[in-house]
Amino acid sequence: MSRIISFALFLCISVGMTAQAQQDQPQQDQPKVVKINDSIYMAPLGANVYLVTTPTGNVVIDTGTSGVAPVARKLLGDESHGPVKYIILTHGHADHIAGISLWKEAGTQIIAQRNYVELVNYVARLEGFFAPRNAAAFNRPPQEAGPWAGNYGAKIDPTILFDETYEFRLGGVQFQLFSTPGETPDHLTVWIPKYKTAFIGDNYNGFGEPEPMSFPNIYALRGTKPRWALDWIRSIDKVLSLKPEVLLSGHGEPITGNAEITRRLTRFRNAVQYVHDEVVKGMNSGKDVFTLMQEIKLPASFDMTESFGKVSWSVRGIYDGYAGWFDMNPSSMYELPASSVYPDLVRLAGGPEPLVRLAQERLEAGKPVDALHLTDVVLAYDPKNNAALGARLRTLEYLREHSENYLEVGYLDYGIKATKDKLASK
Ligand SMILES: [Zn+2]
Structure with a gap:
């Protein structure tokens, strides 16, 4: 589990993450270069950085977080002093692009898939929105976002952008790049036929490796545009077809x-396919998103955990990705949410007391989500209600104790802290 967390800290944290926040991420002790073969080197720093050497120059694939990038630069730079001819970015998340300036030389070409431009602009555009969400997920103090960068305010480092494929030769080595959207729309896969090696980016990360692997995040709680499951599946199929x-x-x-690569990637893609198809079947039969979140479970034969991605969140991500927010209930068309009448319900119940008691009973009956909703009802009536805050705290702590998903734990910790702060501020 600790290994899962250490990898996961570097994954998907990137949206809205500032340089300082990245430097706060823990680093592994005394990292050593992993030599994949005589020409490919890996700096395993949570966010992996790769160096491919050729007789006429080198190719860097991903550049790490700002925290680990200087370490990667030093470690890999010690393996080869050849000129850096290309930097390839598997995608535009900050844990892959923060070290670009450390590698870039006069004449270095930087390659990304064309959707990179919108991805990094989106991150910059919504920096203020993402900052507190990332802080909550990763248990960091909230960070001030800078002034709004505008809609197209990101720095665009790549000098070569491609749509479907891009190919070049360097020192007699052929590099083939393929658009493989998945975790992000700009994901690319690097294929070096000579070494039968595929660089897959974050479309497969093997959390929980060697086994059992975790289901991925088809939706990330910090907020993402839809991650299209069918694209992701097709991208995994593309990598499988290369026979790496x-x-x-x-x-x-x-x-x-x-054989091992095929076994793992196939299981991974089949799990995504299973969940996607069950959502689609449910949508077509008129089921609502919450019913499907409850009903759809991965069959045990997949032997996957939910330590990184949760199936229920992905169900909702797929459903909402296809359909957006409207649920056919006329009440949902209007500006006031159901919670706007919570205070009336508390008044009708004669005050908070019976509702807090019910919350406690539900918690004791093993229904913590019911209990959480009931505290929402009471706190809408009286945000400082001591008994409701206490019931809420116990419920959040119960959920935290029973969670095996590190992102869920992050947001529960955030809720626990907020509740304790409210209790203390009375
Ligand atoms: Zn990553």
């Missing part, structure tokens, strides 16, 4: 041997 003997990912360890 070595699979190198953005986080996690190298996987070697085509």
Whole structure:
């Protein structure tokens, strides 16, 4: 589990994450370069950085967080002093692009898939929105976002942008790049036929490796545009079709041997396919999103945990990705949410006391989500109600104790702290 967390700290944290926040991330002790073969080196720093050497120059694939990038630069720079001809960015998340300036030389080409531009603009555009959400997920103090960068305010480092494929040769080595959208729309896969090696970015990370692997985040709680499951599946199929003997990912360890790579990637893509298809079947049969969140479970044969991504969140991510927010209930068309009448319900119940008691009973009956909703009702009537805050705190702590998902734990910790602060401020 601790390994899962250390990898996960670097994954998906990137949206809205500032340089200082990244420097606050823990680093592994005394990292050593992993030599994949005579030409490929990996700096395993949570966010992996790769160096591919050729007789006429080098290629860097991903550049790490701002915290680990200087370490990666030093470690990999010691392996080869050749000129850096290309930097390839598997996608535009900050844990992959923060070290660009450390590698860039006069004449270095920087390559990304074309959707990179919108991805980094989106991150910059919504920096103020993402800052507190990232802080909550990763248990950091909230950070001030800078002044609004505007809609197109991000720095665009790539000098080469491609749509479907891009290919170049360097020192007699052929590099093929493929658009493989998945965790992000700009994801690319680097394929080096000579070494039968695929660099898959974060489309597969092997959390929980060697086994059991975790289900991915088809939706990330910090907020993401839809991650299209069918694109992701097609992208995994593309990598499988290359028949790699070595699979190198953005986080996690190298996987070697085509049989093993095929086994793991196939299980991963089939799990995504299963959840996607169950959501679609449910939507077509008129089921609402919450029913599907409750009903859809991965069959045990997949042998996957939910330590990184949760199936229920992905169900909602897929459903909402396809359909957006309207649920056919006429009440939902209007500006006032159901919670606007919570205070009336508390008054009708004769005050908070019976509702707080009911919350406690539900918690004791193993229904913590019911209890949480009931505290929402009371706190809408009286935000400082001591008994409701106490019931809420106990409920959040219960949920935290029973959670095996590190992102869920992050947001529960955030809720626990907020509740304790309210109790203390009375
Ligand atoms: Zn990443």
